[in-house]
Amino acid sequence: MLIIFGIVQNSVFADEDAGMTLQLEPINKPSEDLKSQNSANSVFRIVGNDQSVPILYDKDDAAVVGLCTKALATDIERITDILPPLVTTLQTNGEAAIIAGTLGKSKPIDAMVKTGKLSVNSIEGKWESFLIQVVDHPLSGINRALVICGSDPRGTAFGIFDLSKRMGVSPWVYWADVIPAKQKNLDVAIDKIIMGPPSVKYRGIFLNDEDWGLKPWAAGKMDTDIGDIGPRSYARIFELMLRLKANYIWPAMHPCTKAFFYYKENPKIAAQYDIVLGSSHCEPMLRNNVDEWKNNFAKEYGRQPGPWRYDSNASEINRYWGDRVKQAAGQNRDAVFTVGMRGIHDSGLPGPVTMEGKVHLLNKIIEDQRNLLAKYLGTNSAGIPQIFCPYKEVLDIYNAGATIPDDVTMVWADDNHGYIRKLSTAKEQLRSRGSGVYYHLSYWGAPEDYLWLCSTSPSLISYEMSKAYAYGADRLWIFNVGDIKPAEMEIEFAMDLAWNVHAWKPENAAGYAEEWSARTFGKEYAKEIADIKTGYYYLAASGKPEHIDRIKFSEKEMNERLAAYEGIARKAEDLKHRIPDRLKDAYFQLILYPVLGAECMNKKHFSVQMGDAEQSKQAYEEIKKLTEIYNKVIAGGKWNGIMSMSPRNRPVFGMPEIKNRNSRSVSSERALEPVRTISVREFTFDSTRLHLVSGLGADSVSLSWTNFNDSSYSEEKAGSAPSASIKLELPNGRRMIELRCVPTHAVHEKRALRTAIGLGDQPPAVVDVNTPSGTEAWSKNVIRGYSSAKTEFILKEKGMITLQLSLLDPGLAISKILIY
Known part of the structure; x- marks a missing residue:
């Protein structure tokens, strides 16, 4: 007994x-x-x-x-x-x-x-x-x-x-x-x-852009007494994190939400769940400036704040930062402190106009912040977890000579669209606190948002994060997850990868969908669901649902996309009848809504262009209906407020302009048609150095040199580089070869993304698809899902000829070759 x-x-x-x-x-x-x-x-x-x-x-x-x-x-x-x-x-x-x-x-x-x-x-x-x-x-x-x-x-x-x-x-x-x-x-x-221990020490999520989902849901369903994201919501979030083996959070911080520390129970709940607190790239020292400087400063200090400029208001800003450090110390909080400074929200460092002035001021700011940490936490600042995130314009300041102490973890950022801008050089890899990555699964900003659905594939996540890990980014991974929903599978994959980076390498990451589906819905449905998810990711790779109005497709391409979407949508609809009743709500959230929503978004825009205004309106109404079901029907209305069909009211979410009911707006201009389109699957290559990565890129598979930290090859030694070749028959004359690649970036500033293209016995032409983020070319690349480089050859005779591609830099991923 x-x-x-x-x-x-x-x-x-x-x-x-x-x-x-x-x-x-x-x-x-x-x-x-x-x-x-x-x-x-x-x-x-x-x-x-x-x-x-x-x-x-x-x-x-x-x-x-x-x-x-x-x-x-x-x-x-x-x-x-x-x-x-x-x-x-x-x-x-x-x-x-x-x-x-x-x-x-x-x-x-x-x-x-x-x-x-x-x-x-x-x-x-x-x-x-x-x-x-x-x-x-x-x-x-x-x-x-x-x-x-x-x-x-x-x-x-x-x-x-x-x-x-x-x-x-x-x-x-x-x-x-x-x-x-x-x-x-x-x-x-x-x-x-x-x-254990995990591959990555700190593995976390950033709750962001919560205005149209997490905030209204939490206010209406969880923390109804305060009408905000508060302790009840965070308790649920923290339990989810522990179930996913996550340990680190950047709390929600938009103007619609009060600062995390505003509600006294929030940090207590975090402590109870043993979650490590952090703050985003624009919130140094655990301070939410959007709320605590702009809105709540007068309540906290009894006066309005001065300017958010360290060059003219350092003492007030230092007190503001120091008070939060004291508060965290008093609560014995486990925290990672973000150092540096940007604008109050997501903007540049106020003050100096010249780059030299920005570098000098940033160095001073970090020195003072570290003194505050040492003063109030009672230890040398070197022993306190700190990060510096060179996000957006901050990377330019860092590259211009800003000095970041060796014991501060460098958290490299992607370009907001899933492609990491820079990783550590050999010298930077020697830093004692290493590096990490800030990566987006959701984004508000240029060239366009993607806040509605989540369509970043496990293959791309694995490719970029495995590359980062190879360059020493094993200290901290933080993922911008928006409202959490509807990014469930992608978040779980990211956390699984952070726990064991070798479990899902780029070459096998596409298989995660089936493994996850088996765990979530049962083995008998796993293959079908995985096929649906694979098709969903494939179509989004060449145009996310939120970007579909910004891409110029031919009528043939539009019809092909609609047919492909109809295929996966019908599979998803058919399967819902066989899913057990206990899982039907889950199936709607995790599979049906994103697939049908993406199909309708494409149909809404393409139908107008092809002269079918009525079908476009039907697609628009179907998205409204699906969203109503999500919010008010499934799980008895549990998720009311979590799903918006038009976050930030971007034009893509509205009805396209209908000039005349049956008018067509498809361009009559004929695009240059290739004489041959070649998938990388058709090439012969050295499989010890090159690998096919399924689910990566706009053509569903890419060929890549995935030993990411190998040395690059000079153009003179292109013959020794990993290569792929194919024999093909081409007509004579001037031939242009277009290389389409995953629009990622060179691993760091000392590398590139070069390919030596050889045709027959002609000297190879070297092209580089590395494109600086923020440029017009980069904007085009991330929207359409590929970067491109072209070169010309003159063939004197038609007949069989060998096309050879030599990859000179690791991290390059080739998706398709077109010959014109």
Whole structure:
């Protein structure tokens, strides 16, 4: 008999919601990907005969452990309708139990270690690591236990939710209504699991552009008393993060939202969930300037603020920053401090006009910020986690000579459209605190937003982030996720990759959709759903739904796109009837809405151009209908306010102009037609150095040199570079060859993206598709999904000839070749 004391009530949210695995340290080699193995004796029964084993934890362990054990109990109840008792004090004669705790903070765990029942050598002293193991006679009075032991509190939390996932509970059980199947008995097959430490130390999300989704939903459904994103919302967000093995957040910060620290419960909730606080590239020192400087300064300080200019108002700004550091120190907050300075929101550094003046001022700002950290945190600033993010114009200041202390992590940014602008040079890779990446899955800005749907493929995410990791960016990854929804699968992929960067390399990342679909909807539907997602990503790669009005397609191309969209949309519609009832709401959110919405967006714009105004109007009305279902029908209206069909009211979301009901606006100009279009699949190449990356680029596959940190080749040594060739028959005369590539950037300023193009015995022509971000050419590239370079050859005779492409720089990804 198991006698229990201190039974703990379940989560505050409970009433709202109906082998051997080894991950060795560190996760930096392909050989250390996960392996699974279970023996016949590894089955542990959690629920049987209408009874659940209790869950034991130490009430003096970290708060996050208690929260996660309560969530685990809820997850078990979701599956079995049996709520396990939560136990904090244990006496004798128990058959079995789940025991969760942190090494050095949990008395039951430490007792097992002391008696030799539990070996923790594999995780002791390591960052966010955990083991899950079945232990016989772990403690006096317990015959058998499923033990979850973390090296630190977050490690314990990750271990607890790893068990939930293995039981069949999706991380999206709340956030996308992925309801697990009911089971009368609940067994798990586990000998021993060891996981961690992660590939990337800090793995986080940035809640951004929340005006049309997360904010109105939170105000109307969660934090209704304050009408804002507040502690109830953040508790849900933080639990999701732990389920995804994320640990770091940049809170929401738009003008529609009060600063994170404005609500006193917010940082307390973050501390309870052991989430590391940070702030965005334009919010130094954990300060939300949009709210705290512009709106709330007078309330906090009793007067209006002076100018947001460090060259003329340094003392006031320093006090403002210092007060936040003191507040964080007083709350014993685990935080990463952003250093540097930009405009109040997403704009340039105010003050100096010259670049020399900007460099000098930025250096002074960072020096003063570090002095504040040292003063109020009681330690040398070198020991305090800090980041510097050279985002947008800040990269120019950095390149002009700004001095960033060695112990500040450089967080390189993408170009806002998923292509990383710069990574660390060999010298920069020697920095003691390394580097990281700020990457967008959602964006407001030039050349156009993408705030409605999420269509950045796992293949592109893996390609860019694997490249970053190869250049030492293993300290911090932060993803702009907008409103979280509808980027669920993409966020989960990003966090899975950050945990183990070798699990989903560019060459196999396209397979993630099927693996994720199997976990989310069941193996019997996984292949069909993966095919739908693959088609969705493929079509978006050559024109995101939010960008479709900015691309000039031929009538043939429009009809091809509409046919392709109709194909995946019909598959999605057909499958919805076979999806289990418990998952229909999840299926609508995760699959049906984005696929049908993207189809209708293309149909709305193309139909007008091809003279069918009525079909265009029908498509517009269908998007309205789908969005109404999302907000007010699925899950009983749970998500009302989360989905807008027109974020920021950009022109693409409205009805296209109809001049005459049946008028056509397709250009009558004939585009130059190629005499031959060649897929990279047709080439012969050295597979030891070049790889086909499925799902990457506008043509569904790209050929790339994925040993990203290899040396480049000079033009003189192009013959030794990785190459691909094809024999083809061409007519004589002047021939132009166009190379279309993934519109990424050279890995850093000392590299390029060059290809030597050879045709027959003619001297090769070298082209470079590297395009500076912010230029007109770059804008065109990121909207249409490819960069382009052209060169001409003169063929004196027609006949068979060899086309050879020599890739001179790693990171180049070729998608298609056209010959005119």
